[in-house]
Amino acid sequence: MLQLNFLRENKQNIIESLKVKNFDASIIIDQLITLDDNRKSTQQQSDELLARANSIAKEIGMLFKSEKGAEANILKEQSSQIKEETKSLQTTLSDIESDIWKLLVQIPNVPHPSVPNGKSDADNVTIKVVGEIPQLSKNKKPHWDLCSQYQLIDFELGNKITGAGFPVYTNKGAKLQRALIAYFLDKNTDAGYVEYQPPYLVNEASAFGTGQLPDKEGQMYQVTQDNLYLIPTAEVPVTNFFRDVIVKEGEFPIKCTAYTPCFRREAGSYGKDVRGLNRLHQFDKVEIVQVQHPKDSYDTLDVMVSHVASILDELELPYRILRLCGGDLSFTSALTFDFEVYSAGQDRWLEVSSISNFESYQSNRLKLRYKDKNGKNQLCHTLNGSALALPRIFASLIENNQTEKGIKIPKVLQPYCRFDIID
């Protein structure tokens, strides 16, 4: 969420910028400023009364020590009265504070000036297209057919033991999956990311820290008995490493990578979008997260984009990079680049990575700060992206590399797979 003082000081700019996200902030910001003014004056009154009560309490203490009980009792009366007065002020204050909070969490992050206008994913701007779209024979197949032909994934078995959206990888399918995870992690650690294996369940505070709660709990699987949530992405546990942390300026950039399964309820999804591997309830992903100094975060975003591009280059997959328009940008992001690979068996582009700069939006909620040169605490910037999400990479790899003789494995994966063809 945004800081109230930031809203106060940049009101007009923010209102203008948020129009790109199709969000009208004018009323809500005014409400917030009024509430904040109220908060300040209420707090001042309350602080004043408390200061008086405190000094009286100290006086009473000293009077008792010097055995002047009578005088002390008079002061007790006064103090009790003051306390009565503060009670209602305290109630007002906490009401105001919760009102402020409720409004504040409704305001999305302010988009970066380079975010284009637009209503939906149709308005995203393609900034780069890389690689040749393979020309396959008329007999080309989508990955779900290839999976059963070569016994790579058993969707039916997953249906039986759990339900739709929980595939069972088998044989060379399982090996390819394992190879991809190892390869992605190696690429990331070679680029300086520290590897983590976080928990796959998180507590309420963590789900709240990255913004899954309070609004998006419908997207998460919950273990109600222990009040835990299955992670929808490694972003949740990894970013929460830094909850309530004050880092030293010299520690920037902090770079983390983690492989985790991801669990998403995906309520309401249907149709060709969910066929095969296109959308699952459980899938694997390798995530990269960075904590950065505000002045460097956009350079870092570019570096992360080229890092992911280099992985797709090595996998020899055709891909394009999109700059998300205001309408498609997530609530918390200031600027996002999406990567889509071309899946030639289905003849469509599939999103495989989304790299975002959240600026201080997450940090503010997480209380993730650094001490600047003047010793003052400032909010860090956070960024994250997938490097990469497995299922759609898996799908496009086998679709694009299908031949009469079998599915060819790209060179870079062969040492990890220990085979070069699926036949």
Next chain:
RNA sequence: GGAGAGAUGGCAGAGUGGUCGAAUGCACUGGUCUUGAAAACCAGCGUACAGCAAUGUACCGGGGGUUCGAAUCCCUCUCUCUCCGCCA
């Protein structure tokens, strides 16, 4: 699952009702000394809100209560540790 113990500043660790936002040690920062370093010595060193500032207020795991006054007493929740049981 059963029994017990505990939660205090970056860490360790005092404090069981009255100048306690909190001793002390370590760590850290600045300075003196030194050719440099170490050691020693001096000083500083939590967070948030309000204020130009002085300063004020809140915070000793979370929430609630008792009291003129709570880190300290009471209730409650959460978490951690130890022992026993079970188990990869």
